[in-house]
Amino acid sequence: xxxxxxxxxxxxxxxxxxxxxxxxxxxxxxxxxxxxxxxxxxxxxxxxxxxxxxxxxxxxxxxxxxxxxxxxxxxxxxxxxxxxxxxxxxxxxxxxxxxxxxxxxxxxxxxxxxxxxxxxxxxxxxxxxxxxxxxxxxxxxxxxxxxxxxxxxxxxxxxxxxxxxxxxxxxxxxxxxxxxxxxxxxxxxxxxxxxxxxxxxxxxxxxxxxxxxxxxxxxxxxxxxxxxxxxxxxxxxxxxxxxxxxxxxxxxxxxxxxxxxxxxxxxxxxxxxxxxxxxxxxxxxxxxxxxxxxxxxxxxxxxxxxxxxxxxxxxxxxxxxxxxxxxxxxxxxxxxxxxxxxxxxxxxxxxxxxxxxxxxxxxxxxxxx
Amino acid sequence: xxxxxxxxxxxxxxxxxxxxxxxxxxxxxxxxxxxxxxxxxxxxxxxxxxxxxxxxxxxxxxxxxxxxxxxxxxxxxxxxxxxxxxxxxxxxxxxxxxxxxxxxxxxxxxxxxxxxxxxxxxxxxxxxxxxxxxxxxxxxxxxxxxxxxxxxxxxxxxxxxxxxxxxxxxxxxxxxxxxxxxxxxxxxxxxxxxxxxxxxxxxxxxxxxxxxxxxxxxxxxxxxxxxxxxxxxxxxxxxxxxxxxxxxxxxxxxxxxxxxxxxxxxxxxxxxxxxxxxxxxxxxxxxxxxxxxxxxxxxxxxxxxxxxxxxxxxxxxxxxxxxxxxxxxxxxxxxxxxxxxxxxxxxxxxxxxxxxxxxxxxxxxxxxxxxxxxxxxxxxxxxxxxxxxxxxxxxxxxxxxxxxxxxxxxxxxxxxxxxxxxxxxxxxxxxxxxxxxxxxxxxxxxxxxxxxxxxxxxxxxxxxxxxxxxxxxxxxxxxxxxxxxxxxxxxxxxxxxxxxxxxxxxxxxxxxxxxxxxxxxxxxxxxxxxxxxxxxxxxxxxxxxxxxxxxxxxxxxxxxxxxxxxxxxxxxxxxxxxxxxxxxxxxxxxxxxxxxxxxxxxxx
Numbered sequence: 004x005x006x007x008x009x010x011x012x013x014x015x016x017x018x019x020x021x022x023x024x025x026x027x028x029x030x031x032x033x034x035x036x037x038x039x040x041x042x043x044x045x046x047x048x049x050x051x052x053x054x055x056x057x058x059x060x061x062x063x064x065x066x067x068x069x070x071x072x073x074x075x076x077x078x079x080x081x082x083x084x085x086x087x088x089x090x091x092x093x094x095x096x097x098x099x100x101x102x103x104x105x106x107x108x109x110x111x112x113x114x115x116x117x118x119x120x121x122x123x124x125x126x127x128x129x130x131x132x133x134x135x136x137x138x139x140x141x142x143x144x145x146x147x148x149x150x151x152x153x154x155x156x157x158x159x160x161x162x163x164x165x166x167x168x169x170x171x172x173x174x175x176x177x178x179x180x181x182x183x184x185x186x187x188x189x190x191x192x193x194x195x196x197x198x199x200x201x202x203x204x205x206x207x208x209x210x211x212x213x214x215x216x217x218x219x220x221x222x223x224x225x226x227x228x229x230x231x232x233x234x235x236x237x238x239x240x241x242x243x244x245x246x247x248x249x250x251x252x253x254x255x256x257x258x259x260x261x262x263x264x265x266x267x268x269x270x271x272x273x274x275x276x277x278x279x280x281x282x283x284x285x286x287x288x289x290x291x292x293x294x295x296x297x298x299x300x301x302x303x304x305x306x307x308x309x310x311x312x313x314x315x316x317x318x319x320x321x322x323x324x325x326x327x328x329x330x331x332x333x334x335x336x337x338x339x340x341x342x343x344x345x346x347x348x349x350x351x352x353x354x355x356x357x358x359x360x361x362x363x364x365x366x367x368x369x370x371x372x
Numbered sequence: 373x374x375x376x377x378x379x380x381x382x383x384x385x386x387x388x389x390x391x392x393x394x395x396x397x398x399x400x401x402x403x404x405x406x407x408x409x410x411x412x413x414x415x416x417x418x419x420x421x422x423x424x425x426x427x428x429x430x431x432x433x434x435x436x437x438x439x440x441x442x443x444x445x446x447x448x449x450x451x452x453x454x455x456x457x458x459x460x461x462x463x464x465x466x467x468x469x470x471x472x473x474x475x476x477x478x479x480x481x482x483x484x485x486x487x488x489x490x491x492x493x494x495x496x497x498x499x500x501x502x503x504x505x506x507x508x509x510x511x512x513x514x515x516x517x518x519x520x521x522x523x524x525x526x527x528x529x530x531x532x533x534x535x536x537x538x539x540x541x542x543x544x545x546x547x548x549x550x551x552x553x554x555x556x557x558x559x560x561x562x563x564x565x566x567x568x569x570x571x572x573x574x575x576x577x578x579x580x581x582x583x584x585x586x587x588x589x590x591x592x593x594x595x596x597x598x599x600x601x602x603x604x605x606x607x608x609x610x611x612x613x614x615x616x617x618x619x620x621x622x623x624x625x626x627x628x629x630x631x632x633x634x635x636x637x638x639x640x641x642x643x644x645x646x647x648x649x650x651x652x653x654x655x656x657x658x659x660x661x662x663x664x665x666x667x668x669x670x671x672x673x674x675x676x677x678x679x680x681x682x683x684x685x686x687x688x689x690x691x692x693x694x695x696x697x698x699x700x701x702x703x704x705x706x707x708x709x710x711x712x713x714x715x716x717x718x719x720x721x722x723x724x725x726x727x728x729x730x731x732x733x734x735x736x737x738x739x740x741x742x743x744x745x746x747x748x749x750x751x752x753x754x755x756x757x758x759x760x761x762x763x764x765x766x767x768x769x770x771x772x773x774x775x776x777x778x779x780x781x782x783x784x785x786x787x788x789x790x791x792x793x794x795x796x797x798x799x800x801x802x803x804x805x806x807x808x809x810x811x812x813x814x815x816x817x818x819x820x821x822x823x824x825x826x827x828x829x830x831x832x833x834x835x836x837x838x839x840x841x842x843x844x845x846x847x848x849x850x851x852x853x854x855x856x857x858x859x860x861x862x863x864x865x866x867x868x869x870x871x872x873x874x875x876x877x878x879x880x881x882x883x884x885x886x887x888x889x890x891x892x893x894x895x896x897x898x899x900x901x902x903x904x905x906x907x908x909x910x911x912x913x914x915x916x917x918x919x920x921x922x923x924x925x926x927x928x929x930x931x932x933x934x935x936x937x938x939x940x941x942x943x944x945x946x947x948x949x950x951x952x953x954x955x956x957x958x959x960x961x962x963x964x965x966x967x968x969x970x971x972x973x974x975x976x
Contacts, residue, residue, distance in 0.1 A: 198593065198868075203864075203867065203868075207468065207863075207864075210465050210468040210573075211462060211465060211468050211469055213465070214461070214462040214463060214465035214466075214468075215461070215462070228581045228582050228583045229581060229871075231579065231581075231582060232579045232580070232581055232871045235577060235579035235818065236577070236579065236867070239574070239575050239577050240573075240574070241572075241573075274589070274592070274593065274596075275589070275592030275593045275595060275596035278589055278592060321600070321864075322434070324431070324434070324435065324438065324469045325438070327469075328438060
């Protein structure tokens, strides 16, 4: 069909209405394509019908077995192959390495080029699959420079990897200055699931922060299996009045927390050898977009998300005294905090999903033969 | 007071007196970091804050760098000076910045207030005596006794607890009126009002994640944290050695030390000329594999006859753990080559190394299916001698009693029930006291209802670890002027270990994560080493070189003369032991108490 738009098949196990960072990234990238005509192959979801109806492109859903990822992934790969055989797309985008087997088969037998998106955590969990996908893809998109390094360490040629950071939604109206007189508030937003996110280190830092900023409080958004253990430690340290665990909250409540905090802090560290950690940390940009200076660990993907001295402070995420120092500095030195907040907000504006989607699209177009 | 502690710090001596006469601080120093400039007590720029420190702050250099950036000026660069400046910024909360093993005092002249602090697990001792002229404190009881206004009284309740547990549990001591500051606590003394207050700033707490986690990831995290801790404990201006028993804990630490230093590490092991428990061969094998400069010592019968009475009498308080002897001997050996040694203390308590944890799980399973009536009969039957020790264990398991009592009886070989038989008239009315059980129960906060493995791991970390294990190691090391550092007790590692499910720790032979971590260094052999460090052929010694000591105790020892121990019962127990029945669990505590009492009474 001469003159028709080139078509891309997007294979992804993570797509809205399911929640999560990769889901948002996949959806926003695909939604901003202007030249390519996308079809999305993803897994089923109870609320899929109403969501899918509002999208401008076709979404095919394979069967989902909740709690049985292996089965769901197998079904997704099989369905994607079936779809490709019928529709013969010009290029394939796999947004998670678990979708790469289908993409590799389509490339080998039908000659359809494919592009693989890579984050970080999955490289540690499934290094062999990551190498498999990385070695066979025509292009690999890494979410950060750190992910680029991880891929090279796995043996993927660096020249085949392009770094494309994710985007961020900036609130329509710029948040005004914090209401004066409130308690100095440190905010963390992360699932209480992965130890490397560094809640333990913030907790160790808190007594030192309190020694210099007596009425400080730490609000923790996110739920998960670590919560009870952290709560126990809060009790043991006598910090019950200074720490609030809010659990997992609605988007509105989350935005409300962002609007009322003074500092955003998440000191993700590199987990132990062989496990990957923070790929980028969109949440840092979100906090910046809400006018918050951030404190982050100076390792991994966060070094792409945060610019030390411009949008926040990067510290040694294993050193709780350094974390305490950074928090005290930002809570006390309002000039510095304001400068970083402004710098952060400006920088967050540059990370639009439209720009990110355009870069993904141009990479896809570049591999079409 | 200072002269009584020369062995703790042979290298230097210093004192400070407050101009208003409110306080006097004294320190003896074993020079390890900044060997030249570390005179104590130390003060800040204007002389308003004074500090003395016993121990080591591992992150001192990092803290100093940060304090300098905040405008503090350092003169000597010692750990003690770090404390002074940290106090200026954080006051009492400075403890939260510290990694290390420490007991320290900070005198704030402006506020007229003294702050005492002890490290999180109680690696360093701190004794306090409250009296009508204020408060005295020291690293050793003997230093406090020098300043005692009158002849000190023995605390017989503490002595009874010692006879049950084998150690005197804090905050008590064997002396009336002297207390220990518990691990993880602060004490403040307001000199103007003469008011004392204590505060807990940290406590070991088992609180495991609800769901299962990837063992590979947990192993990697264990390795990361332990490496970090080993590196921190190696910060030192002097050569460092490692105690190597050939077991999992010490082998893993030795491998990490070898990896972290350019120098060839020196390793030290003891063995015995009797019994089956010599660790020499295993340790030698590991030393060869890791290429360390290895030193060994064989404790022979003549050495036992000399060393045991000397060491047991030198201790501040009676201690019935025979492992103090090999630790003393290996410290003496190490002192000829190094002043700082890395040990494996804490690994068993934090990573589930004791077989009793796995027995406990079996017992709860068994009790669920066995009706109580049959269990009681079975327990009786199994406890008869011909069945041996495993049957005795099983008897404990099914006997109808509380889990706490069962735990106590396991770890103390039933001395709770046997002690009445050996007590003399001065102690006999205490033979049925439950104070030891109550002391244990005070550390079970956070647990309700039927107690499980988590409760007992926490209990061991708070009760047995500070008052037996760490007390033993500190004294045995300090008597030889050797500092023993325990990388397993790093706060981050401990908090991590306590957040891992007991089932994970206890898989296989226990210490699952440490065994897995060790596999990275010895990939071709399965780490199945079962033993724990520095076991002692106590039963053989009590039949051989130590028998004359027991005879002396019987003939003119203070314990029998003062009626704490009954002479006839002791004689009977001794002849049973000589005749082949193992009575070590009674005879050793009695001997250790007797030797300690003889010296204590001799000096007062």
